[in-house]
Amino acid sequence: SSGINAEYGASFGEHPQQLSKGGIQDPRLEELGYRYLGNPPENLTHASIDEYHRHRVLLGISEGVKDIASGKDFPFEHNLDYLGGVSFTKGCYIGQELTARTHHVGETRKRLVPVSLSRIVDQDMPLRLSAGKRGAGKLLSVYGDVGLAVIRFPFLDMPLAVGDTGVTAVGSAPAWWPS
Numbered sequence: 001s002s003g004i005n006a007e008y009g010a011s012f013g014e015h016p017q018q019l020s021k022g023g024i025q026d027p028r029l030e031e032l033g034y035r036y037l038g039n040p041p042e043n044l045t046h047a048s049i050d051e052y053h054r055h056r057v058l059l060g061i062s063e064g065v066k067d068i069a070s071g072k073d074f075p076f077e078h079n080l081d082y083l084g085g086v087s088f089t090k091g092c093y094i095g096q097e098l099t100a101r102t103h104h105v106g107e108t109r110k111r112l113v114p115v116s117l118s119r120i121v122d123q124d125m126p127l128r129l130s131a132g133k134r135g136a137g138k139l140l141s142v143y144g145d146v147g148l149a150v151i152r153f154p155f156l157d158m159p160l161a162v163g164d165t166g167v168t169a170v171g172s173a174p175a176w177w178p179s
Contacts, residue, residue, distance in 0.1 A: 028083040060114040060174035110152040113171040127163040
């Protein structure tokens with residue numbers, strides 16, 4: 001299978017992507033690596049789509065409708081301000097006023113984080129996360145024994161009940177977050 005081989009480039013605002021032999025660096029985070037249309041150079045290790053999803057989940061990066069509830073989640077909750085996905089200079093987009101206000105007030109109480117699960121959860125998402133009777137966040141998606149959840153800051157790094165499944169989840173801030 002020869003696949004499709006193409007060289008292309010793109011630029012997103014102040015985050016120019018570096019072209020490398022047909023591959024393009026993911027503009028969100030350096031640790032996400034390069035993507036190739038066609039076959040990557042032979043000196044690189046090829047990752048399957050499942051390996052890619054597990055890697056990005058462990059980094060705490062949401063992607064697509066499985067991870068982001070359309071019209072229900074806010075850009076800051078998904079770290080889009082950290083990943084170059086929010087413009088504070090572009091005018092007129094849905095949610096612009098709330099986004100700008102949140103940015104200038106500097107108050108975000110919860111964010112998307114990677115979570116480790118005590119066992120695999122096989123239920124419809126999202127599922128409520130709780131510490132006792134207190135709501136702590138919501139589990140959005142699961143990839144094996146890891147997942148993505150929006151968790152309120154006081155509940156990071158502590159075991160949380162996942163709905164009524166008997167499963168616990170522990171979410172931690174990704175290492176790439178600004179300090």
